[in-house]
Amino acid sequence: MTKTVLTGVLGAAVLALGASTASAATLDDVKAKGFVQCGVSQGLPGFSNPDADGEWSGMDVDLCRGIAAAIFGDTTAVKFTPLSAKERFTALQSGEVDVLSRNTTWTMSRDTQLGLNFAGVNYYDGQGFMIRTDMNINSALELSGASICTNTGTTTELNVADYFRANNMEYELVAFEKADEVVAAYDAGRCDVYTTDQSGLYAQRLKLTDPGAHKVLPEIISKEPLGPVVRQGDDQWFNIVKWVHNATLNAEELGVTMANVEEMKESENPSIRRLLGTEGEFGADIGLDNDWAAKAIAAIGNYGEIFDRNVGPDTELAIGRGVNALWSQGGLQYAPPIR
Amino acid sequence: MAVTDMGRGVADAPPKVALLNNPKARSWLFQILLGVAVAYLVYSGWVNMNANLQAAGVASGFGFLGKNAGFSVAQSLIDYDQGTSSYGRVYVVGVLNTLIIAVVGIIFATIMGFLLGIARLSNNWIVSRLATSYVEFARNVPLLLQIFIWYFGVLRLLPQPRESLDFGPLGLLNIRGYFAPKPVWGEGGAFVLYALIIGIAIAFGVSRWAYRRQMATGQRFPSLWVGLGAIVGLPLIVFLGLGAPLTWDMPVLGGFRPSGGMTVIPEFIALLVALSTYTAAFIAEIVRAGILGVSKGQSEAAHALGLRQGQNLRLVVIPQALRIIIPPLTSQYLNLTKNSSLAVAIAYPELTSVFAGTALNQTGQAVEIISITMLTYLTFSLLTSAFMNWYNARVALVER
Numbered sequence: 170m171t172k173t174v175l176t177g178v179l180g181a182a183v184l185a186l187g188a189s190t191a192s193a194a195t196l197d198d199v200k201a202k203g204f205v206q207c208g209v210s211q212g213l214p215g216f217s218n219p220d221a222d223g224e225w226s227g228m229d230v231d232l233c234r235g236i237a238a239a240i241f242g243d244t245t246a247v248k249f250t251p252l253s254a255k256e257r258f259t260a261l262q263s264g265e266v267d268v269l270s271r272n273t274t275w276t277m278s279r280d281t282q283l284g285l286n287f288a289g290v291n292y293y294d295g296q297g298f299m300i301r302t303d304m305n306i307n308s309a310l311e312l313s314g315a316s317i318c319t320n321t322g323t324t325t326e327l328n329v330a331d332y333f334r335a336n337n338m339e340y341e342l343v344a345f346e347k348a349d350e351v352v353a354a355y356d357a358g359r360c361d362v363y364t365t366d367q368s369g370l371y372a373q374r375l376k377l378t379d380p381g382a383h384k385v386l387p388e389i390i391s392k393e394p395l396g397p398v399v400r401q402g403d404d405q406w407f408n409i410v411k412w413v414h415n416a417t418l419n420a421e422e423l424g425v426t427m428a429n430v431e432e433m434k435e436s437e438n439p440s441i442r443r444l445l446g447t448e449g450e451f452g453a454d455i456g457l458d459n460d461w462a463a464k465a466i467a468a469i470g471n472y473g474e475i476f477d478r479n480v481g482p483d484t485e486l487a488i489g490r491g492v493n494a495l496w497s498q499g500g501l502q503y504a505p506p507i508r
Numbered sequence: 509m510a511v512t513d514m515g516r517g518v519a520d521a522p523p524k525v526a527l528l529n530n531p532k533a534r535s536w537l538f539q540i541l542l543g544v545a546v547a548y549l550v551y552s553g554w555v556n557m558n559a560n561l562q563a564a565g566v567a568s569g570f571g572f573l574g575k576n577a578g579f580s581v582a583q584s585l586i587d588y589d590q591g592t593s594s595y596g597r598v599y600v601v602g603v604l605n606t607l608i609i610a611v612v613g614i615i616f617a618t619i620m621g622f623l624l625g626i627a628r629l630s631n632n633w634i635v636s637r638l639a640t641s642y643v644e645f646a647r648n649v650p651l652l653l654q655i656f657i658w659y660f661g662v663l664r665l666l667p668q669p670r671e672s673l674d675f676g677p678l679g680l681l682n683i684r685g686y687f688a689p690k691p692v693w694g695e696g697g698a699f700v701l702y703a704l705i706i707g708i709a710i711a712f713g714v715s716r717w718a719y720r721r722q723m724a725t726g727q728r729f730p731s732l733w734v735g736l737g738a739i740v741g742l743p744l745i746v747f748l749g750l751g752a753p754l755t756w757d758m759p760v761l762g763g764f765r766p767s768g769g770m771t772v773i774p775e776f777i778a779l780l781v782a783l784s785t786y787t788a789a790f791i792a793e794i795v796r797a798g799i800l801g802v803s804k805g806q807s808e809a810a811h812a813l814g815l816r817q818g819q820n821l822r823l824v825v826i827p828q829a830l831r832i833i834i835p836p837l838t839s840q841y842l843n844l845t846k847n848s849s850l851a852v853a854i855a856y857p858e859l860t861s862v863f864a865g866t867a868l869n870q871t872g873q874a875v876e877i878i879s880i881t882m883l884t885y886l887t888f889s890l891l892t893s894a895f896m897n898w899y900n901a902r903v904a905l906v907e908r
Contacts, residue, residue: 254869255866255868255869258872259874262566262872262874282566282567282871282872283565283567283872284561284564284565312764314763314765314767315764316764316765321855321861321865321866321869322865322868322869322870323869326579327579327870329580330578330579330580330590330591331578333590334590334591340580341582341765342580342582343582343775343855344582344855344857344861344866345854345855346853346855346861346865350853350854350855357683358668358683359664359683359684361764361765400564401565402563402565
């Protein structure tokens, strides 16, 4: 009796260990469960932020909705997992989320050591500093001795260390796990300075008790290309995420918008016809329907529309296109052609 | 001889049974099988993990400990240079920050706990009710919430650096922390330390001698006062004799925050207050139980022998109460140490926050870092309980 129980336990254990190694293609998993699990921030206006009803919005959120639309033709076939800066990579590595779209900076070590791949850059950012206007400080070089609040587990933590070391300045670092705690600590005066990506500074400033009493210093001390991340080793899924983003850029370049996507399918322009699936078989190569890009654009619009809707000049954040303009308009946003 | 031995062996041998039915052999067999099964499980788990990490392209191994960390840590007891220090150094900084909060917290919690426990037994109605309500409040509100109350509620009310509370010779207090004067020893400062060590040795010797004399002759000797005199007096004489070689580096209001002196960051203060007030409530209950556990007859007998109330407490009740108190007290100490990891929530840079948090995120080596962190807490706990077990054995009842 004892022996049979023991054998049973052993057998089960071996089976369990064996099963955990297998990992199916992400697209098949996503299709089987019927939605995309998307890792987002815990609340960063303009990028991923829940409203009072728990509806998420923002540029990073739109990318996930675009992916869901490309696969299912349905922007609601996506579930969001709010992650702290600290949790995000583990959540992706362990398969808890299918794609991490959480204002995450693309760096070499993250790309090569974590078993992850960055699928593009949906926002070119740079790290900046915010300070109270009444401190009468006009340059980051006057910050020696300051207390600095930031998020733990971010590139900002490393950049600020490099910057202060390079300029031979002292500082005290106060690093919190949640962005809201950082904002609360800065607002209460625990720190002189709040540092994060500049887009983040503008977004978080809205949460302060008196946003007008704070200003962003002119210095940008780092390159912060933010983009979606997927697990290494699943090229099909990597391609889907990459090309949904590229499709929004190509759409802007070709003048395809959320509103005119249906009539554009009749366009004579071969580039547009290939993008929208009226010509060629590009969808099949990434495991999707041929009108994958048309469905995504119908759902979230082109890159320019996404930008304007979430962070553009008419929103509370009022960020200009700057380096995030298309390459043809002097910016950095550039997508390889669909052909 | 061999023949007789063999003969006896045959005669005394139990009836022959199959090896499989021999209870001893059977139990060995199953022990070995179980051992092999457990070893196999651990081994295959290890192999599986390595294979998965490799397949996922995640870096592994402990090489990262030697790599440059490149981030800053707010509080460090050893030299930490954000440019050149390694992840190994970050680990040591984290361990020391955990240890200091644990040690200081344990001292505060023990003192407060003993006072509260005795206060709960007081005959004074107000004192005992106040102590009771404190204990009931502190131990029934979640610790994390108490940390938040202290950090985000209480300490946030402190003024900005420019309007610091000035305690004169005691330093400055503001929202950036407590800025204490820092002692700077002049020439000959070391002699004061030597005098202190000699003083402690004298006090120790005197108390042993006094104890032996009392055992032998029954005569008492005021060893407490003599010892105190040696510990305080001797260094004081040396200090004054050398012309008081001590100056204080006072914190002064500066551009951003006061400069000079020593800084106690508010995160440390909040965590210390929360941990020690919370744990003190539990210790108070343990102390009360310990004292109530000593039967009333012991005190009555002591009074009948003519011992005063103070002597009764010191010589009769407390030594017996300690036997009841020590084992549960140990688990409170362990709890306090482990609870210090809640500091993650308020940016105090202890082991979990700075090593299992920041370092993990920057390197992405979760398996290694989490294992090191778990082993570290395990070591702390085992060491604490080994010490307390030793102390418990010392105060345990010696049966005669």
